[in-house]
Amino acid sequence: MPKQEKICSKHIRPIWLSQNLKVIKVIDQRLLPHRFMVAELKSVDDVINAIKETCVRGAPLIGVTAAYGVYLAALNAEDKPASNDFLIKECKRIKSARPTAINLTWAVDKVLAETLKAKTSSGKIKAALNEAERIVETEVENCKKIGENGLNLIAEISRRKDNQTVNILTHCNAGWLACVEYGTATAPIYAAFEKGIDIHVWVDETRPLNQGSRLTAWELGKQGVKHTVITDNAGGHLMQHGMVDIVIVGSDRTTRTGDVANKIGTYLKALAARDNNVPFYVALPSSAFDWNLKDGLKEIPIEMRDPDEIRYVQGFDQGAIKSVLITPESSPAANFAFDVTPARLVTGLITEKGICKATEHDINNMFPESKST
């Protein structure tokens, strides 16, 4: 078992390559916080299943895992005659693992493009690996910058409150587990914590898969950041009573106009933030923008997942992880995994390049090089 002390600094990442460069190793996030297990992904099918079944999850990490998946496809294509066709087909399969996070398509297309440029099998393998690792390091660097940029917001609130505790609410897990290091929404939190700013995080449990109460709470606890788990229902009440100073969430896909797809329930928190004049920020690397879309509500595909993720809840009892049935046996459930927060409810976007308003004009000014394809 990897070292768990100060686990959110650089001691461990949620994904790494085995020493022989043939196996992707990932923390199996379905089992946290109760079991720390490492899963081995040896094939494109393994990669697809790990993404589908949320063994890895979080938009940036899905992108990174998929990037390594293209590398595995190149490794496996070695003996095939038409390896370019094979690669393109495998990439199509990887891209269809989950529909909402744009990082998946973005990362696969990036690695594929570099791979196809190489002429030989070994050249393709090298190109795929290089590009995948470039993506990993860029995402780490971007998350670090998101932390530096977002830190200013928290520091300012702290000053305004005469160094009293800054209460930050977050939804789902947009931590280092969802990325590679630092996280997106958590990057400013960790940066503020390291600066010694007095912070406390309200952690939405984030039904149905409890990424908040399982993963964010675990991350923050390991790092020693003060936090309290709440139900997804509670955030509005807290904001009504002045108990939230800022909301920071991540994003699975943001349009060029600033509409934000994120874990289901994000929109409700944005509404409550607006109703109570609480700033609502979205932290995202540029890989989470979809430059082709202008209307998030109409255009971003929202994943429907297995209703049993709602009907059953997984937890820990007597040394084992168990699923217990909540609903009547015969009651159906519907599992919408994401929602879209319209740009009008977003105070700002915290990116690696700085903080901008969630408007097409400001996003375009921040990323002038990005064009729709």
Place this chain on the structure above:
Amino acid sequence: MPKQEKICSKHIRPIWLSQNLKVIKVIDQRLLPHRFMVAELKSVDDVINAIKETCVRGAPLIGVTAAYGVYLAALNAEDKPASNDFLIKECKRIKSARPTAINLTWAVDKVLAETLKAKTSSGKIKAALNEAERIVETEVENCKKIGENGLNLIAEISRRKDNQTVNILTHCNAGWLACVEYGTATAPIYAAFEKGIDIHVWVDETRPLNQGSRLTAWELGKQGVKHTVITDNAGGHLMQHGMVDIVIVGSDRTTRTGDVANKIGTYLKALAARDNNVPFYVALPSSAFDWNLKDGLKEIPIEMRDPDEIRYVQGFDQGAIKSVLITPESSPAANFAFDVTPARLVTGLITEKGICKATEHDINNMFPESKST
């Protein structure tokens, strides 16, 4: 085990008196939908514990249980010398079982007042029983009228949609389990169902105690009403996409100005309803009004419950009810049980007297006899 067929009609109630009139029998709602068990309350302490531990829950049922509790106090006071003082003290204890539902205080004070008027011990016992049963029958009658009044809203939507399915969203359980018969929020739903109107109910699971996915789903399923369980996070997304025609919820306490305390998370649904022009109605009998309060956010006490209700989830596995731990062992949680939806977000109140706007003026016109005390 009581007959479970068509259980929501008059075959069974969540509370009744034993034949010898000495024991209150209640459905133990903590075990539903997995076990149908009847608990016996034989003392004031039993009544207090049943209310505290949500063996009985729902504002009207808490009131009714407490009313019978005063009767048990009178029965138990028989041999005491200062029975009035004793009764007053016992009533104080009952009233402090839970803080938010106003029905508790209302019902206890009503029964106590009648009881104290009688001079003899046996007179007090009779008076307490009579008043408790009067409350029960009034609540049943009021819920029936709420159903008739709310039916018009659903019928009108059905007509406007050319008899296509009317989609109703509800939060928590404001069904017959929370009342005695019909329910409050469910009364219009059952009335519409009986009229043959095509309806479908989105059932918020209602964390942390899952009164939606456990109780409302069970009630609706038993009656044959089409329903789908969703996470508390999902309602906003559904409303954004035109999948909710009307929201109907209950109330634990509503001010004379129309501010509505209800299960935590209700406020978030009200915000989403307003943002998407979906009508948001609160169904409540007059016993849920607090005529003394004008500012719900400032004045209604919000219960804080055991954080372990969030950290653990109870469900069914291999023939047994089990609690499984969700969060890291060391992560704290905070369990705010209710929130307040400001009157400005409420389209209307469905009461036994009719439907009125959530304004002091209109509420006063509907209940001119009600004065603050």
